[in-house]
Amino acid sequence: MAIYFMPMVLFPLPPSLFVTVMSIISCLSLANGGYMETKGKHMQYSKFFNVLDTKKPEDHELKLSSRNGMILAYTPAFLVGLVSFAIFHNRDLRFIMAISVLTIHFFKRVLESRLLKPPTKSS
Structure with a gap:
């Protein structure tokens, strides 16, 4: 029953150049943010x-x-x-x-x- 239910909820993303580029940009941005935090330059944040x-x-x-x-x-x-x-x-x-x-x-x-x-x- 659970195996039959999973394909109805989860599905793979279609291969796309846009999705690939945005994933790379997101990973690089997160890595840069983590690096800057370790160097002591914290993000100033207010909603x-x-x-x-x-x-x-x-x-x-x-x-x-x-x-x-x-x-x-x-x-x-x-x-x-x-x-x-x-x-x-x-x-x-x-x-x-x-x-x-x-x-x-x-x-x-x-x-x-x-x-x-x-x-x-x-x-």
Whole structure:
């Protein structure tokens, strides 16, 4: 039963020059990132704005809290996942599983962002 089920879910990628080139670029990029981390040059990362910037922020820059940014980013993706069930209702099992997993993932992200407590200002 499990052996019969696996080809319905997993399938090999078709050979493509684009896929091969993108795989090589991805591997080289990851190797470069790892090398730079070992040398002490860490990536400055912020999902929505640069919180680690020591320069004085300019007044015209839009500052977005992580909570609001997550809601803004994940809610449309969740809604598209819901709508895709109505639009693509007569598809195969693999497609239904993919949109189900994506919709559940983005629903979880929306719930996480809604349940985050906003920062309180201490006196």
